[in-house]
Amino acid sequence: MTEDLLRISDLAVKFRGTPDGALAVKGIDLAIGRGEVVAIVGESGSGKSVTAKSIMRLVEYMGAEIVGGRAALSEKSGGSIDLLTLDETRMQGLRGDRIAMIFQEPMTSLNPVLTIGQQLSEVVVKHRKIGRAEADGIALNALQQVRIPEPERRLRQYPHELSGGMRQRVMIAMAILCKPDLLIADEPTTALDVTVQAEILELLKVIQRETGMAILLITHDMGVVAEIADKVVVMLKGEVVESGEIHAIFNAPKHEYTRRLLDAAPKLQARQEGSDQKERAAETPAAQDKDDANVVLSVRNLVTRFAVRQGMFQRVVANVHAVEGVSFDLREKETLSLVGESGCGKSTTGKSIMRLIRPNGGEVLLQGRNLEGVGASEMIEMRKRIQMVFQDPYASLNPRMSVEQIVAEPLRIHRVGSPSEIRDRVHGLLERVGLTRAQASLYPHQFSGGQRQRICIARALALNPKVIIADEPVSALDVSIQGQILDLLAEIQEEFSISVLFISHDMAVVERVSDRIAVMYLGEIIEIGPRDAVLGSPAHPYTQRLLSAVPIVHPDQRRNRTLGARELRSPIRPPGYVHETPPLKAVGFEHYARMA
Amino acid sequence: MLGYTLRRVAGTVPVLFMVSLLIFALVQLAPGDPVDMLVSDEATEEVRLAIRSAWGLDQPIYVQYLTFVKNAVMGDFGQSFRYREPVMDLILERLPASLELAIYSTLVAVAIGLPLGVWAASRPNSLVDTLGSIGGFFGISLPNFWLGILLILLFAGTFNLLPSGGRETWGLNVERVTGFLTIDAIIAGRWDALWDALRHLTLPVIVLGTNMTGIIMQITRASVLENLQEDYVMTARAKGMSGRVVLWRHAFRNALIAVITIIGLEFGTLISGAIIVETVFAWPGIGYLLLQGISFRDFPLITGLVLVYTTLFVLINLAIDMIYTVVDPRIRLG
Numbered sequence: 001m002t003e004d005l006l007r008i009s010d011l012a013v014k015f016r017g018t019p020d021g022a023l024a025v026k027g028i029d030l031a032i033g034r035g036e037v038v039a040i041v042g043e044s045g046s047g048k049s050v051t052a053k054s055i056m057r058l059v060e061y062m063g064a065e066i067v068g069g070r071a072a073l074s075e076k077s078g079g080s081i082d083l084l085t086l087d088e089t090r091m092q093g094l095r096g097d098r099i100a101m102i103f104q105e106p107m108t109s110l111n112p113v114l115t116i117g118q119q120l121s122e123v124v125v126k127h128r129k130i131g132r133a134e135a136d137g138i139a140l141n142a143l144q145q146v147r148i149p150e151p152e153r154r155l156r157q158y159p160h161e162l163s164g165g166m167r168q169r170v171m172i173a174m175a176i177l178c179k180p181d182l183l184i185a186d187e188p189t190t191a192l193d194v195t196v197q198a199e200i201l202e203l204l205k206v207i208q209r210e211t212g213m214a215i216l217l218i219t220h221d222m223g224v225v226a227e228i229a230d231k232v233v234v235m236l237k238g239e240v241v242e243s244g245e246i247h248a249i250f251n252a253p254k255h256e257y258t259r260r261l262l263d264a265a266p267k268l269q270a271r272q273e274g275s276d277q278k279e280r281a282a283e284t285p286a287a288q289d290k291d292d293a294n295v296v297l298s299v300r301n302l303v304t305r306f307a308v309r310q311g312m313f314q315r316v317v318a319n320v321h322a323v324e325g326v327s328f329d330l331r332e333k334e335t336l337s338l339v340g341e342s343g344c345g346k347s348t349t350g351k352s353i354m355r356l357i358r359p360n361g362g363e364v365l366l367q368g369r370n371l372e373g374v375g376a377s378e379m380i381e382m383r384k385r386i387q388m389v390f391q392d393p394y395a396s397l398n399p400r401m402s403v404e405q406i407v408a409e410p411l412r413i414h415r416v417g418s419p420s421e422i423r424d425r426v427h428g429l430l431e432r433v434g435l436t437r438a439q440a441s442l443y444p445h446q447f448s449g450g451q452r453q454r455i456c457i458a459r460a461l462a463l464n465p466k467v468i469i470a471d472e473p474v475s476a477l478d479v480s481i482q483g484q485i486l487d488l489l490a491e492i493q494e495e496f497s498i499s500v501l502f503i504s505h506d507m508a509v510v511e512r513v514s515d516r517i518a519v520m521y522l523g524e525i526i527e528i529g530p531r532d533a534v535l536g537s538p539a540h541p542y543t544q545r546l547l548s549a550v551p552i553v554h555p556d557q558r559r560n561r562t563l564g565a566r567e568l569r570s571p572i573r574p575p576g577y578v579h580e581t582p583p584l585k586a587v588g589f590e591h592y593a594r595m596a
Numbered sequence: 597m598l599g600y601t602l603r604r605v606a607g608t609v610p611v612l613f614m615v616s617l618l619i620f621a622l623v624q625l626a627p628g629d630p631v632d633m634l635v636s637d638e639a640t641e642e643v644r645l646a647i648r649s650a651w652g653l654d655q656p657i658y659v660q661y662l663t664f665v666k667n668a669v670m671g672d673f674g675q676s677f678r679y680r681e682p683v684m685d686l687i688l689e690r691l692p693a694s695l696e697l698a699i700y701s702t703l704v705a706v707a708i709g710l711p712l713g714v715w716a717a718s719r720p721n722s723l724v725d726t727l728g729s730i731g732g733f734f735g736i737s738l739p740n741f742w743l744g745i746l747l748i749l750l751f752a753g754t755f756n757l758l759p760s761g762g763r764e765t766w767g768l769n770v771e772r773v774t775g776f777l778t779i780d781a782i783i784a785g786r787w788d789a790l791w792d793a794l795r796h797l798t799l800p801v802i803v804l805g806t807n808m809t810g811i812i813m814q815i816t817r818a819s820v821l822e823n824l825q826e827d828y829v830m831t832a833r834a835k836g837m838s839g840r841v842v843l844w845r846h847a848f849r850n851a852l853i854a855v856i857t858i859i860g861l862e863f864g865t866l867i868s869g870a871i872i873v874e875t876v877f878a879w880p881g882i883g884y885l886l887l888q889g890i891s892f893r894d895f896p897l898i899t900g901l902v903l904v905y906t907t908l909f910v911l912i913n914l915a916i917d918m919i920y921t922v923v924d925p926r927i928r929l930g
Contacts (some may be wrong), residue, residue, distance in 0.1 A: 089838075092837070093836060095834035096837075108828065109830070110833075112828070112926055113926075114846075171831070174831075
């Protein structure tokens with residue numbers, strides 16, 4: 001075994017103002033060898049991020065204090081220093097030099113008013129005591145090392161001029177400037193699209209190999225762990241519940257919680273072996289013959305564009321072609337998933353169907369009734385039959401309304417029943433989604449994220465809709481909570497005969513819930529078909545790229561991926577641009593794709 | 597940038613037009629006849645009629661307004677009833693006095709309030725922060741006229757250190773170039789006049805600046821504290837930056853955006869809000885002039901002054917927008 005670079009023993013961290021017994025990190029042990037990749041896995045509140053920031057002693061700036069333990073960092077000269085007792089000045093000398101860190105949110109982790117070059121070279125100037133010009137050279141080198149196109153230009157750019165993936169590359173460049181012994185990566189890919197995540201993980205692997213630095217990776221995603229880690233530490237509620245070598249953890253997880261985390265990871269490659277929960281769609285083609293009678297929602301050539309305006313007279317200088325020629329049918333009790341990366345138009349499609357955004361063209365037929373021509377009063381009637389569940393359960397509930405008021409509001413607006421009937425219905429709904437009658441008088445902030453999403457589902461169910469549009473309904477939730485919410489959605493879908501349009505970027509979730517999948521790219525559906533066909537034999541190159549970017553299930557399946565950063569293609573077109581959406585070609589049973 | 601500036605300046609034309617209409621209407625609705633101010637009580641009806649026609653007050657209101665607009669476009673706001681001088685000359689003569697007062701007050705307020713705010717934010721809930729907050733609240737809450745009178749009593753009266761009012765000691769005879777006495781004194785190389793101008797400025801600047809210092813301090817503190825919670829501050833700390841660099845180079849630069857907005861707004865209110873202070877210190881500025889105009893129902897003077905105030909506000913806002921683009925690269929004008 002390699003020599004330990006960092007050995008943490010009995011680390012205990014407490015947030016100020018919490019009772020003495022309530023520790024965020026409860027005496028954990030952890031060792032990282034030179035050049036090793038160690039992953040700490042856990043969900044929100046597990047203390048994984050606090051542990052990482054304790055090593056850097058950054059928790060002290062977050063209102064927390066380290067109340068016990070040691071973190072011995074070995075010195076080049078032999079011997080070791082305890083990071084937890086070092087004074088602030090010496091600690092500053094280590095940060096960014098021997099230990100560097102990258103964070104989850106590339107969008108907000110860079111200073112918006114300083115150029116990339118300024119932010120990079122200040123690190124070198126601080127730690128290497130050299131001039132600006134020389135520091136700029138080192139910064140340029142680092143940008144080249146993280147494979148950013150046009151690195152010279154980037155130095156003069158500001159963060160807002162770069163995409164999320166580019167910014168995370170800049171963060172990595174910033175971290176490797178002084179060739180640290182240890183890189184702490186706190187959820188480095190969580191905020192990124194799956195194809196960008198694959199690029200960043202690959203980049204981290206390559207740079208780790210090139211520089212021989214150790215990486216401490218903080219993540220909630222077992223797929224990411226499988227891609228990159230040598231050792232795994234599983235944390236739950238401030239404690240280490242299991243740790244070991246990666247193959248041991250993946251092949252023979254001992255703790256029940258580890259098994260749960262492993263179950264939540266996507267299993268695209270393993271699906272042929274048949275670990276399925278939902279075979280309905282594939283096995284009962286009789287239920288989906290071409291009879292239109294069971295089509296609940298039909299979307300035809302939907303087009304939504306946003307005008308980009310400029311100048312004194314707010315002239316339209318370009319259009320964002322957010323949704324272009326999108327057509328699909330949603331059948332009774334079916335779950336159709338719209339998948340794609342951020343900016344592909346999947347959410348806009350959902351909102352256009354709901355007419356929360358006015359589409360520029362196309363038809364939406366709800367149970368055969370065209371929503372285009374209906375008047376305002378009739379639209380209110382139609383809205384009863386189609387409801388929406390949003391991504392962020394923290395933002396989509398009015399904080400000043402009680403749960404009862406929230407769930408009753410649609411009933412009141414649509415004047416369904418007397419006050420006592422409404423009350424009974426609200427209580428029934430709350431119990432149906434797994435909450436209690438007693439919780440009806442509480443306010444949203446008194447609930448966890450998962451419970452809030454249950455409230456949102458109850459609200460959506462209140463009017464007995466035929467269709468629910470669920471826009472990333474579990475993306476803001478921990479994996480173990482995700483499972484519960486998805487199960488709940490499946491149950492009510494069966495019970496109330498609801499069709500679900502499921503909008504998501506997360507392949508693991510899509511795989512689990514879908515009957516059929518539609519893949520969106522630059523505003524268009526480029527492939528649509530039964531789940532197993534799309535996931536098992538993707539026809540369009542973009543679908544193939546999307547699927548190959550999904551993290552692997554098991555460390556044995558590691559493979560090399562493309563490394564270069566791709567410029568994002570933009571759906572912005574000049575005015576008057578005629579958008580061609582050629583029809584999809586059949587590539588299998590009910591499986592269609594855009595073929596060149 | 598140039599196109600944007602021109603558009604913004606052009607955009608002020610309708611604003612000024614609306615304001616002039618509003619002011620004209622308000623002045624017409626106000627009780628009292630301006631002719632009363634122009635003639636003695638014993639004047640005969642013939643004299644009154646002659647005066648009325650000489651000043652154009654016998655015309656229908658819309659004609660009066662159109663005449664006013666026509667002249668105003670040429671930079672002529674008419675004759676002041678009281679001073680019997682062109683309004684424009686009166687304003688131009690006194691505007692530098694008000695601007696000089698406002699600029700020095702702002703400079704002092706920024707020089708004290710900004711560092712104090714950052715200092716308080718860097719040590720939240722410390723003694724510095726608590727004392728600073730209390731002082732800031734005092735600064736915001738102390739009424740101008742009261743503080744002014746108190747300072748006059750103390751420094752001009754009891755200690756006899758500073759002049760109690762006015763801009764300059766009579767008889768220094770420094771050549772007027774800019775109208776800013778401190779600058780004119782430097783141009784003329786008259787150090788005695790510079791010292792005299794500064795002595796006159798001291799008390800009114802303290803009174804005007806106290807309020808603004810308090811506000812700038814509080815806003816800076818809140819804005820820096822907020823920015824210290826941002827992710828990029830954590831990044832800066834993780835890079836090994838010292839507390840001072842994190843505070844000034846990272847958090848403060850971002851906090852400045854909110855602070856500049858407030859400084860601009862406050863500067864605007866200083867120019868117009870100085871009316872009380874100018875009265876207390878007999879400061880020959882446009883605030884003092886406005887007060888005189890109102891008490892004599894000097895319609896042309898009031899209208900002209902309000903239009904000048906409006907223009908100043910628009911220009912200040914424009915200047916702030918320009919400064920934004922320097923401080924925050926995300927803001928592009930166009």
